Amino acid sequence: MKTKVLLGHRRPADGKLFYHATACPSPNFSTLEGDHHADVCVVGGGLTGVSTALHLAKSGISVALLEAQRIGCGASGRNGGHIANGFSCELTRMEKMLGFEATKMLWQMVDSYLVDIDQNILTHDIQCDRKFGYIYAANNSYQMRELALLNDRLKSKYNYQKTTLLHKSELGKFLRTAQYSGGLFDKTCGQINPFKYLQGLVKQLKTMNVKIFEQSPAQAISPGSDLTVHAEKGRIKSKYVLLAGNAYLSCNTPLLEDKSIPVSSFVGVTTPLSRASIQSILPRDVTVADCNKIPDYYQIIAGNRMLFGCGINFLGKEPKTFRKIISSRIKRLFPQLTSFELEYAWSGLISSTTNKLPHIGQINSQIYYAQGFSGHGVVLSGLIGKLISEAIMGNSGGFELFSRIKHKKLPPHPIKSIGLGIANLLHKLQQDFK
Ligand SMILES: Cc1cc2nc3c(=O)[nH]c(=O)nc-3n(C[C@H](O)[C@H](O)[C@H](O)COP(=O)(O)OP(=O)(O)OC[C@H]3O[C@@H](n4cnc5c(N)ncnc54)[C@H](O)[C@@H]3O)c2cc1C
Incomplete structure (x- = not known):
């Protein structure tokens, strides 16, 4: 990577959130200040980022996690809590795109991750209303x-x-x-309270010396043998970076910005x-x-x-x-x-994404990304976190199965905006006639 990757973040909408109002207060983590070092820097404190950090930390890899606002303020702390199998994309469509064997492997990975979630809940006694x-x-x-x-x-x-x-x-x-x-x-x-589940995972992170920083939006990644992730008042040097900001992250890399909305x-x-x-x-x-x-x-x-x-x-x-x-x-x-x-x-x-399948991959050998769960990420985000952590540790089989999925580019502005405006209008008309 020769040039800086520039990052921004989208502020979550205000609103009265049941999960946040009724959960035990989350711990406050400090803002990033000064220079820090970790093997891996995770950008984004939702289920993807936290799951990746947890899997890495369990294997003795040092992790720093940067969250732009508060942990769980994004989709992971404001979703429907549905624990559903498979993907947002229909199975037969997946088979046409990826072939039966690959589809079956992906499906079975998700299915077995459901068991992992229940195991996490049990092992760590996470009271999340499963x-x-x-x-x-x-x-x-x-x-x-x-x-x-x-x-x-x-x-x-x-x-x-x-x-x-x-x-x-x-x-x-x-x-x-x-x-x-x-x-x-x-x-x-079935269902869980996703925010309480996330809080349960974060509690584990705290016992594993993962450095967590809140109110610390990552602004850029600059190249080097170690990458440097810049925030307003501090920097993290790390060998690898995971961009786990999903829909709340903006990035100047077309690879990410053109493939999901x-x-x-x-x-x-x-x-x-x-x-x-x-x-x-x-x-x-x-x-x-x-x-x-x-x-x-x-x-x-x-x-x-x-x-x-x-x-x-x-x-x-x-x-x-x-x-x-x-x-x-x-x-x-x-x-x-x-x-x-x-x-x-x-x-x-x-x-x-256009095919409703997750968009997972690498910008280069050091920067991983995960986005595009298309409304089906409560189970998938944890699985992807596990697979990315395995890839960072040298076992990239599962990660590659996902990263091989091809994603169509969305049209450039202003065609994209006009298209989305029309889609919005059609959806509204449909709602009105229901
Ligand atoms: C209303 C709604 C309902 C849903 N219902 C379901 C459901 O019932 N079942 C299901 O399976 N899925 C559901 N989903 C999808 C699911 O919630 C997501 O796929 C999943 O939570 C994604 O997790 P994540 O960690 O990748 O992203 P997020 O949880 O969005 O976390 C990303 C985090 O990154 C942070 N961030 C962004 N940019 C930066 C930056 N520059 N620096 C530092 N931090 C940054 C954000 O602040 C945010 O906290 C729903 C989503 C929504 C919005």
Whole structure:
């Protein structure tokens, strides 16, 4: 690398976040000042950065982690908490792009990382409200047929036996809405409180002497036999750097900027619901996402509240009406839910790629990056952190499988902005007609 890589960061939108308001206070970490040294410098304190740091530290590699604001202020502390298997991209599409064998390997890596998450929760006694049981709900007969095919494919070709197809009447035992034609139940997927999970991992980092700095946006990386990561008042010299800022990072490298876009998505949490109300909507306490390209997703979380996520803004903005959109989606799905308010509501940035698969790779032999989980990163971010740490330690098999995925370039400005504006308009029209 001959020239400096310039970095910036996007400020997370304000909002009333349930997770932040109800978790135990996080420890404050100091701002980076002066010169420091580590084997690896991680830029970004979300699940990707923290997971990478943890895996490296467990192997005795020294790590410094720079967070622009507070740990967990990005997508990892403001997502829906859905623990879902696989990817945002459909399996059959992946098979066409990558071939069956590679797709199967990727799928199985994600599946086994789900076990790692539960192991982390157990080993480190992370109280993060893990619940099992997940339903992919079909909005129409076409989606139901697709779910039936997926179920067969998972069982016959992926040796995955944890799903059950639910026809409309069976689905009614799990959730009470007239909206769906049926669904696919997965017994190992479900939900966590992602912020509490992240806090649990950070607690481990603290015991391992990882240097963590908050309110310290990385501004640039300059070359040398050791790289130098610059922040306002300090610098970190390291052999390797991981850029784990995802949708909240901006970077002057076209390799990163041209392959994914930050889109915003919205989440609301209701006031506590009575037991009778919960029984009238989700009697089996499952976590649900529908099969639309931009899905509604929801579940009952701690305190008998409903968390509901929906909608997207392709320009990465937070429309003034987003609270109203969430409330009206809940009312439309569950008209029997007559008395609730949205007590918490917020938006967050999702890093989205054109094929909805993660964009993982290296800018050069020393700088790694991970982005583009396309709204499916609670499990993937941890897995990718593990694979990047393995690659840094010389075992790059898993990392290479991901880094071989080809990503299309997004068109340059102003075509990109016009295209995203049109996509936004179409999405809004669709919402209005729902
Ligand atoms: C509203 C919403 C709902 C979602 N729901 C789900 C879901 O239910 N299930 C699921 O699987 N996925 C979901 N996702 C996606 C998932 O949250 C993300 O894929 C995942 O959290 C990404 O983790 P990350 O660590 O890569 O990024 P982030 O958690 O965004 O962390 C990046 C961090 O880097 C920091 N940073 C950026 N630039 C710099 C810099 N220059 N210097 C230092 N630090 C910097 C940021 O401040 C931020 O803290 C959702 C996302 C959103 C936004």
